[in-house]
Amino acid sequence: MTAFWAEPDFDAHELVQLVHDRASGLTAIIAVHSTHLGPAAGGTRFWHYNDPAGAMRDVLRLSRGMSYKNAMAGLPMGGGKAVILADEQRTKTPELLAAFGDAVEGLGGRYVTAEDVGISEADMVAVSQRTAHVSGLPVEGAGRAGGDPGPFTAHGIYLGIKAAVRHKLGKDSVAGVHVALQGTGSVGGGVARLLAKDGAKLTLADIDQARASALAAELGGVAVASDAIMGTACDVFSPNALGAILDDAGIAALDCAIVAGGANNQLARPEHGAKLAARGILYAPDYVINAGGIISVATEYLARRDGRDGGIAEVDALIAQIPGRLETIWAESDASGLTADEVADRMAQKLIGRG
Numbered sequence: 001m002t003a004f005w006a007e008p009d010f011d012a013h014e015l016v017q018l019v020h021d022r023a024s025g026l027t028a029i030i031a032v033h034s035t036h037l038g039p040a041a042g043g044t045r046f047w048h049y050n051d052p053a054g055a056m057r058d059v060l061r062l063s064r065g066m067s068y069k070n071a072m073a074g075l076p077m078g079g080g081k082a083v084i085l086a087d088e089q090r091t092k093t094p095e096l097l098a099a100f101g102d103a104v105e106g107l108g109g110r111y112v113t114a115e116d117v118g119i120s121e122a123d124m125v126a127v128s129q130r131t132a133h134v135s136g137l138p139v140e141g142a143g144r145a146g147g148d149p150g151p152f153t154a155h156g157i158y159l160g161i162k163a164a165v166r167h168k169l170g171k172d173s174v175a176g177v178h179v180a181l182q183g184t185g186s187v188g189g190g191v192a193r194l195l196a197k198d199g200a201k202l203t204l205a206d207i208d209q210a211r212a213s214a215l216a217a218e219l220g221g222v223a224v225a226s227d228a229i230m231g232t233a234c235d236v237f238s239p240n241a242l243g244a245i246l247d248d249a250g251i252a253a254l255d256c257a258i259v260a261g262g263a264n265n266q267l268a269r270p271e272h273g274a275k276l277a278a279r280g281i282l283y284a285p286d287y288v289i290n291a292g293g294i295i296s297v298a299t300e301y302l303a304r305r306d307g308r309d310g311g312i313a314e315v316d317a318l319i320a321q322i323p324g325r326l327e328t329i330w331a332e333s334d335a336s337g338l339t340a341d342e343v344a345d346r347m348a349q350k351l352i353g354r355g
């Protein structure tokens with residue numbers, strides 16, 4: 001017992017539930033970090049952990065991250081996360097997903113689940129046969145919240161980049177502003193298209209080089225090798241592929257004024273926020289700028305739960321708040337000397353009643 005409370009990642013979580021279902025073989029942990037603002041929302045990870053302590057660390061850390069992210073997105077939702085401990089063969093059966101759905105249902109709406117690493121949309125549809133507390137289910141019909149979160153995430157990042165350019169470079173438009181994008185998938189590709197429409201100068205990279213080249217040809221940008229993108233001389237570096245890229249070597253390589261992109265957990269360690277700031281680089285905290293997708297997914301869930309129509313206008317209005325929130329963070333960072341990520345964490349803690 002003592003060992004658990006002393007876990008460095010334990011942060012006064014409201015509930016940590018260990019789930020074991022003998023019949024299906026399900027072993028899972030559900031962590032509810034905070035329900036201060038509403039039901040704890042966050043995805044389910046299906047992963048094989050060599051050491052179950054790693055699963056506990058993940059669920060504690062990620063559920064706290066969801067509290068911060070949902071609060072800063074302006075959503076009436078708290079933070080939670082679930083991990084299903086897969087066996088070495090990653091056996092995933094209908095019975096196991098059903099038992100997981102029962103476990104979520106057993107929490108009576110205190111935790112709302114969604115897709116995460118190792119879990120597909122079809123898996124979540126299966127889970128939703130046993131519980132209504134699932135977000136991010138496929139939606140039919142245009143003009144509604146929900147569906148693929150990528151374009152919503154991209155839209156928020158585009159608005160965030162414009163705010164950063166205004167704050168750091170004093171420019172009201174991104175026309176002629178040079179943006180180097182790492183990753184040209186669902187999010188990075190969407191950001192690149194929006195920036196291209198405004199006349200930004202684009203340099204693109206992806207480990208799938210054909211993908212980056214095709215997009216560069218379509219948008220009139222330049223494609224470079226994926227190991228060259230972080231050192232590209234540019235105004236904005238926009239990471240939209242991997243996390244933990246802002247480590248000592250990554251920060252030393254940067255030749256930009258701004259880092260603003262959608263990848264999760266960009267800072268390798270907390271001290272890298274200060275290292276970026278020491279180089280005079282403006283940072284858009286990742287979980288603030290990349291909230292567009294969660295805004296869409298959560299709006300769809302809340303609308304379904306409350307029996308109303310979740311319209312795009314509602315989603316757009318929340319996404320439109322992302323640049324203003326970043327402005328507030330940067331202004332407070334300038335005034336206090338704290339880094340942007342520290343300011344964001346403090347604002348989130350206040351919003352969840354832990355300031």
Ligand code: NAD
Nearest residue numbers: 149150153183185186187206207226240241262263264293
């Ligand atoms: P995606 O799989 O559609 O695209 C990722 C792209 O990055 C792929 O084209 C991949 O080839 C490329 N890539 C991988 N490693 C790379 C490397 N080392 N260098 C250059 N390119 C590399 O994924 P996505 O949905 O666009 O998500 C991108 C990032 O944004 C992820 O970190 C994800 O966690 C984060 N994110 C996504 C959403 C969303 O709504 N999809 C929301 C929040 C955060």
